[in-house]
Amino acid sequence: AELMVFVDEAVKELRAAGVRVHVDERWNLKPGNKFYEWERKGVPLRMEVGPRDAAARKVVVARRTGGEKFDLPLDGALGGAVVAELDAMQVGLLAAAEARLEERTLTVASYAEMATALESSDGNGAAGMFLVPWRDDAVAEEEIKKQTKATIRCYPLDRQHLAEGKDCFYSGEPATHMALFARAF
Secondary structure (H helix, E strand, O other): OHHHHHHHHHHHHHHHOOOOOOOOOOOOOOHHHHHHHHHHOOOOEEEEOOHHHHHOOEEEEEEOOOOOEEEEEOOOOHHHHHHHHHHHHHHHHHHHHHHHHHHOEEEOOOHHHHHHHHHOOOOOOOOOEEEEEEOOOHHHHHHHHHHHOEEEEEOOHHHHHHHOOOEOOOOOOEOOEEEEEEEOO
């Protein structure tokens, strides 16, 4: 009963900060089973509270990314600390995704160069994405798809200026866009 009073207090503080909270009250499951289930569901932060934690007025927080655990006190600042942690996780995930995209994006000047890179890839998308000068042409795009299984993923807005004065890597006509081609995997 005392434990649940503490949990309710923590939940109120978190909800007041705009954090969505679910309390797993399935007492018939072992903690490890619950932890695994919530991680599998993609919950970014899992909070664990036991009798000793309640007595110390703290919650144990486990990050889904990185797996580290740390304590946060229930002192009126729990909601703000959790929001800050979620924001930091989001910034970290975005930075990692952008770095991965940058690392795996190749700029190629010719269709032959892209086709060769795709053929030499290990089949799991290792060739990445190809930034190319492109003349908008649905027929040519379909030909490329048939030959390489690569399709246009997007026209990166911050790279469109690179198309100026360039010829399409496939048709040789003046490029209208910079496009990212990749295979689905």
